[in-house]
Amino acid sequence: xxxxxxxxxxxxxxxxxxxxxxxxxxxxxxxxxxxxxxxxxxxxxxxxxxxxxxxxxxxxxxxxxxxxxxxxxxxxxxxxxxxxxxxxxxxxxxxxxxxxxxxxxxxxxxxxxxxxxxxxxxxxxxxxxxxxxxxxxxxxxxxxxxxxxxxxxxxxxxxxxxxxxxxxxxxxxxxxxxxxxxxxxxx
Amino acid sequence: xxxxxxxxxxxxxxxxxxxxxxxxxxxxxxxxxxxxxxxxxxxxxxxxxxxxxxxxxxxxxxxxxxxxxxxxxxxxxxxxxxxxxxxxxxxxxxxxxxxxxxxxxxxxxxxxxxxxxxxxxxxxxxxxxxxxxxxxxxxxxxxxxxxxxxxxxxxxxxxxxxxxxxxxxxxxxxxxxxxxxxxxxxxxxxxxxxxxxxxxxxxxxxx
Numbered sequence: 001x002x003x004x005x006x007x008x009x010x011x012x013x014x015x016x017x018x019x020x021x022x023x024x025x026x027x028x029x030x031x032x033x034x035x036x037x038x039x040x041x042x043x044x045x046x047x048x049x050x051x052x053x054x055x056x057x058x059x060x061x062x063x064x065x066x067x068x069x070x071x072x073x074x075x076x077x078x079x080x081x082x083x084x085x086x087x088x089x090x091x092x093x094x095x096x097x098x099x100x101x102x103x104x105x106x107x108x109x110x111x112x113x114x115x116x117x118x119x120x121x122x123x124x125x126x127x128x129x130x131x132x133x134x135x136x137x138x139x140x141x142x143x144x145x146x147x148x149x150x151x152x153x154x155x156x157x158x159x160x161x162x163x164x165x166x167x168x169x170x171x172x173x174x175x176x177x178x179x180x181x182x183x184x185x186x187x
Numbered sequence: 188x189x190x191x192x193x194x195x196x197x198x199x200x201x202x203x204x205x206x207x208x209x210x211x212x213x214x215x216x217x218x219x220x221x222x223x224x225x226x227x228x229x230x231x232x233x234x235x236x237x238x239x240x241x242x243x244x245x246x247x248x249x250x251x252x253x254x255x256x257x258x259x260x261x262x263x264x265x266x267x268x269x270x271x272x273x274x275x276x277x278x279x280x281x282x283x284x285x286x287x288x289x290x291x292x293x294x295x296x297x298x299x300x301x302x303x304x305x306x307x308x309x310x311x312x313x314x315x316x317x318x319x320x321x322x323x324x325x326x327x328x329x330x331x332x333x334x335x336x337x338x339x340x341x342x343x344x345x346x347x348x349x350x351x352x353x354x355x356x357x358x359x360x361x362x363x364x365x366x367x368x369x370x371x372x373x374x375x376x377x378x379x380x381x382x383x384x385x386x387x388x389x390x391x392x393x394x
Contacts, residue, residue, distance in 0.1 A: 020251035027250050032239045041240045052254040057261050119233055138199050138234045159196060166195070167188070169230055170223075177226045 004068035008059070023052055026069060029140070030076055036135050037080040039120065047083065051076040066149050073150040077132065115176065122172040129153075130165030137162050189223035198228050202235060349382060 004025075010018035030051060035044040054075050055062075062071050123131055132151060136142045142150070147158040170177065189195065194217045200206050201214045218225055333341065375383065 023251040035239050053257045056258045177229050
């Protein structure tokens with residue numbers, strides 16, 4: 001049996017330790033995905049807690065046709081969508097500049113910040129499904145099968161969303177991208 | 188623009204170093220001659236390099252407890268919402284409901300099968316202290332000594348007795364159609380003959 005399903009059965013019988021174990025297992029990947037969707041650490045933390053609370057209070061709705069992780073991702077994406085849409089409408093670029101703060105005055109840092117802002121704007125300009133697919137595939141390293149499960153679409157559709165999203169990003173960032181690759185990618 | 192979707196789909200895995208040797212060689216061979224795919228790989232590297240801040244160990248350690256408390260709180264709120272709207276009786280244990288159901292069924296069954304009491308005739312308060320309900324020959328009385336109520340009671344009784352006699356007479360007449368009138372009359376006892384006589388007299392008077 002799936003480890004998550006076994007833990008869920010124990011949670012249903014009142015096992016607090018199983019509950020904590022499930023939360024610890026999924027909180028970091030969920031936070032990472034939520035952060036990439038909303039680009040704000042505080043919002044991502046808030047959404048993480050809401051996702052987990054909603055999952056456990058509505059656990060009767062989990063039919064076990066998909067994995068528990070997929071179901072969590074579905075809840076997280078739905079909760080993040082509304083917040084993301086509000087941000088996109090406001091034109092806000094809530095980039096977390098924790099890394100830039102380390103050395104804000106160097107040219108390299110400024111270039112990095114500018115590049116990140118352009119990348120963020122390009123990403124936010126994509127249609128929602130394409131942006132989500134590219135993010136899940138490239139930044140969260142999900143397979144197309146997993147993406148199809150999370151987004152409730154076919155594998156073919158998830159691949160098509162990915163291709164279209166990447167092509168649009170390439171077109172928008174063509175003047176930034178040099179097309180140079182290192183001879184050995186596996187560093 | 189490159190149209191080799193197979194290679195483009197492998198680029199993220201190539202970046203993650205998740206390809207086997209053969210697939211990696213195939214991708215690298217394609218990259219050496221395709222600028223579009225090299226551009227795409229650079230884009231993917233930029234995307235993947237976007238850092239995710241770490242909220243810290245205290246945040247991760249506290250999250251299970253925070254989630255658990257909020258889940259509990261919401262469940263209790265849900266229960267109290269229902270409790271304030273549903274009568275307390277509905278929260279009773281099952282055995283109580285079973286007992287109530289048995290009581291209802293028993294009551295309904297008793298109401299359906301209980302004996303219905305015969306209607307009790309209302310009797311007006313007699314003017315005299317006592318009213319005779321039965322008459323025997325030894326108790327013959329003067330009609331003038333009886334009250335109106337007692338006279339009515341006697342009349343009612345007599346009418347009933349005569350009706351019974353009439354029914355019996357008719358039965359006899361039907362069952363003994365071959366008997367002559369004389370034969371039938373001889374079957375009557377003295378009392379029946381006197382009653383018959385009185386009846387015939389009263390009918391003659393009416394006619």
